[in-house]
């Protein structure tokens with residue numbers, strides 16, 4: 316159609332979308348175009364601001380590589396990832412859920428590790444942590460044979476893919492639940508960490524005067540036929556940033572109970588000094604197991620270490 320005024324542009328784009336044969340594509344794109352055009356009207360976006368916005372989109376791509384995913388960082392920092400997660404789980408956002416964001420650091424093919432084994436694969440200082448996690452269905456029955464990936468940052472706040480000092484796959488492992496629906500492993504207590512701020516996500520945070528820290532957490536990804544893939548994180552309750560996660564990921568339900576033991580015998584004899592234990596029961600929702608697209612596929616050739624940026 317010939318455009319007579321600014322309102323016609325929206326009408327024209329929406330009417331072209333009617334040609335799309337995939338109904339879900341048509342539904343999503345129509346809503347996207349309506350909100351995008353209305354957003355521009357509400358914000359009265361100037362030409363300079365529009366060009367700056369396009370440059371942001373380009374910069375998100377330029378800052379991404381096989382070992383870094385700027386799009387995931389940006390989505391998290393805008394609260395989009397947390398919103399999508401809560402809308403799609405816990406009975407469409409009406410009940411509490413063990414689901415949480417995937418984050419940018421899941422890698423496929425974590426080493427299979429027997430229950431009770433350790434995921435510390437190169438010297439990693441920090442207090443020992445012993446984790447017991449049980450997987451149950453909605454009726455409380457244990458689920459046997461769940462494939463569970465576990466991964467977390469070192470006590471210095473770096474995932475192995477960011478840190479050449481760590482062995483490949485350090486602090487990552489794959490476990491299978493036993494007859495009681497349980498996995499157990501040894502690791503070290505994770506630390507909170509700064510998300511990278513050398514790209515457009517850093518600009519976004521600085522413009523708001525926000526820090527770039529995530530509270531310490533363990534990641535879990537659990538798969539079993541008949542259940543929706545469970546992606547979760549368990550946060551350390553006394554972390555300084557527990558109520559100001561830069562990625563808005565902390566829900567009340569997923570604040571873990573990391574218990575400090577100062578004078579008790581550890582489950583393994585070589586533990587010196589205070590150690591921690593963590594127990595949690597995950598509830599898996601019925602559905603189809605489907606693995607997410609891995610946000611990264613490898614390690615950084617040169618460590619892309621993030622600086623801490625605090626306010």
Ligand SMILES: [Fe+2]
Pocket residue numbers: 418420468532534
């Ligand atoms: Fe993480």
